[in-house]
Amino acid sequence: MSRLYVSRNPRVAARSIDGEMMIMSGRDSTLFTLNKTATVLWQSADGNTPLDEIVERRICVEFEVEPGQALLDAESLARELASHEILQLSERPIPQPTTAKHGESR
Amino acid sequence: MSGLLEEMTEKALRLNIPLNVQLDLTYRCNERCVHCYLDHNDHGEMTTAEIKHLLEEMADAGVFVLTLSGGEIFLRKDFFEILEHARRFMFCVKLKTNAVLIRAREAARLLDLGVESIQISIYSHRPEVHDAITLVPGSLKRSLDAIRFLKSQGLKVVIANVLMTQNMEDYPGVRALAAELGVECTLDPTVTPMMDGDRSPLNLGVEHSSLRQVFRDASLVGDVEQFCSIPPKPGESDLEARPCSAGHTACYVSPYGDVFPCVQFPLPTGNVRRQRFVDIWRRSDQMNEVRSIRLKDLTCTACTHVSTCTRCPGLAFMEGNMRGPSTQDCEKSFARTGIPSANMLAKKRSAVSLVQIRPVTEPSNTPATGAFA
Numbered sequence: 001m002s003r004l005y006v007s008r009n010p011r012v013a014a015r016s017i018d019g020e021m022m023i024m025s026g027r028d029s030t031l032f033t034l035n036k037t038a039t040v041l042w043q044s045a046d047g048n049t050p051l052d053e054i055v056e057r058r059i060c061v062e063f064e065v066e067p068g069q070a071l072l073d074a075e076s077l078a079r080e081l082a083s084h085e086i087l088q089l090s091e092r093p094i095p096q097p098t099t100a101k102h103g104e105s106r
Numbered sequence: 107m108s109g110l111l112e113e114m115t116e117k118a119l120r121l122n123i124p125l126n127v128q129l130d131l132t133y134r135c136n137e138r139c140v141h142c143y144l145d146h147n148d149h150g151e152m153t154t155a156e157i158k159h160l161l162e163e164m165a166d167a168g169v170f171v172l173t174l175s176g177g178e179i180f181l182r183k184d185f186f187e188i189l190e191h192a193r194r195f196m197f198c199v200k201l202k203t204n205a206v207l208i209r210a211r212e213a214a215r216l217l218d219l220g221v222e223s224i225q226i227s228i229y230s231h232r233p234e235v236h237d238a239i240t241l242v243p244g245s246l247k248r249s250l251d252a253i254r255f256l257k258s259q260g261l262k263v264v265i266a267n268v269l270m271t272q273n274m275e276d277y278p279g280v281r282a283l284a285a286e287l288g289v290e291c292t293l294d295p296t297v298t299p300m301m302d303g304d305r306s307p308l309n310l311g312v313e314h315s316s317l318r319q320v321f322r323d324a325s326l327v328g329d330v331e332q333f334c335s336i337p338p339k340p341g342e343s344d345l346e347a348r349p350c351s352a353g354h355t356a357c358y359v360s361p362y363g364d365v366f367p368c369v370q371f372p373l374p375t376g377n378v379r380r381q382r383f384v385d386i387w388r389r390s391d392q393m394n395e396v397r398s399i400r401l402k403d404l405t406c407t408a409c410t411h412v413s414t415c416t417r418c419p420g421l422a423f424m425e426g427n428m429r430g431p432s433t434q435d436c437e438k439s440f441a442r443t444g445i446p447s448a449n450m451l452a453k454k455r456s457a458v459s460l461v462q463i464r465p466v467t468e469p470s471n472t473p474a475t476g477a478f479a
Contacts, residue, residue, distance in 0.1 A: 010193075010220065011220040012220070013170065013171075013197060013198030013199070013220075013222065015168060015170040015196065015197075016168075017117055017118065017121065017168055017170075018117060018121055022114055022170060024170075024198045024222065026220045026222075029222060029223075029262070031108065032110075033110060033113075033114065103165075103195075103196040
């Protein structure tokens with residue numbers, strides 16, 4: 001099975017508030033909020049790390065979930081976010097501007 | 107406000123996060139609008155590096171919506187460098203401009219950088235009226251050309267139509283023009299005093315009868331009867347409400363780094379050249395004072411209009427008391443409902459009493475205050 005790479009769409013606006021990511025679609029200004037699990041996926045979507053690695057190294061560790069189910073859920077979420085043009089998906093690594101941020105605030 | 111936005115705003119209020127900031131990049135301008143409240147001379151604008159640093163501080167503080175305004179933002183030679191930096195930090199960027207300097211190339215760059223919307227001031231659909239307000243011949247044509255360039259890129263454009271005595275009759279024409287161009291149109295009958303307190307621009311504001319006419323235009327306000335109805339008596343919870351977002355989830359930064367609760371609220375709270383943005387936002391005594399005010403604290407709480415009044419605390423501050431009434435908003439409430447505000451009635455009473463105590467020997471053309479000299 002080919003691996004899936006995920007990348008943040010640089011056209012969106014995003015800011016993390018209290019651990020939850022607020023995202024505005026660049027296509028139609030629709031506002032979304034991501035829960036804490038989806039926020040981890042968003043923050044890890046650097047275009048170079050395959051989704052299964054993100055699930056294994058970040059999501060399973062931080063949320064103590066079963067890896068098989070977590071990967072299925074993450075794929076489903078990634079595809080949904082891609083349908084809103086929030087994430088980009090590819091079977092190859094997606095080049096990123098080195099300076100791009102992911103909307104984190106401290 | 108959408109449910110999600112309302113939810114995020116509530117969260118920002120609870121966590122004391124400045125969700126919305128207007129940053130004026132310059133007060134310089136290529137137009138000279140007759141009602142403008144700014145001093146257009148450059149008194150030491152922030153450098154590119156200072157602005158980039160500020161943007162990083164704002165991102166850290168949780169600012170989400172960043173409105174870049176002026177003056178005319180495109181007069182800054184580093185405008186696109188600033189915008190690129192803002193987008194790198196994933197702000198939702200809105201622009202306010204007269205668009206005179208936007209051509210096809212600039213429009214394409216704005217699209218590329220993912221700007222959320224561009225608000226453009228249009229005063230009339232007639233060049234002789236618009237250009238007489240901007241004092242720049244040909245400015246309407248250039249602004250409209252820019253709107254077409256932006257629309258051809260698929261960008262969201264909003265026409266801002268400020269109503270004054272000069273263009274009062276033209277708003278239906280501006281709205282028709284906006285519809286033809288496929289852009290939104292907002293209408294605002296508020297003219298503000300100069301930042302130095304000079305109130306002469308207020309003379310350009312629309313008169314009571316015109317304001318009354320605007321508030322009874324169903325195409326603008328929807329259900330006229332409901333919009334102009336006498337407001338209900340406020341409940342206790344209504345009086346616990348915050349007057350507006352200034353200092354609560356929003357603030358304003360001038361081109362010189364001064365931070366204010368709002369662009370219309372000239373109460374200095376700190377300067378980002380000397381303090382961190384987040385420290386000013388969280389710790390400034392002035393910001394905290396603004397933040398502490400609830401409707402129940404106002405001097406005009408007993409007014410009939412308190413539950414529906416659009417009272418601007420910044421305009422009230424410019425009249426001398428941030429907890430007091432804003433006469434312009436009193437006039438709006440009066441134009442809407444036909445009932446004078448408590449402030450208007452008090453002023454009327456005070457004017458009558460001055461006449462009553464004038465000595466009989468006083469010449470009739472002497473100002474009332476002369477009685478005390």
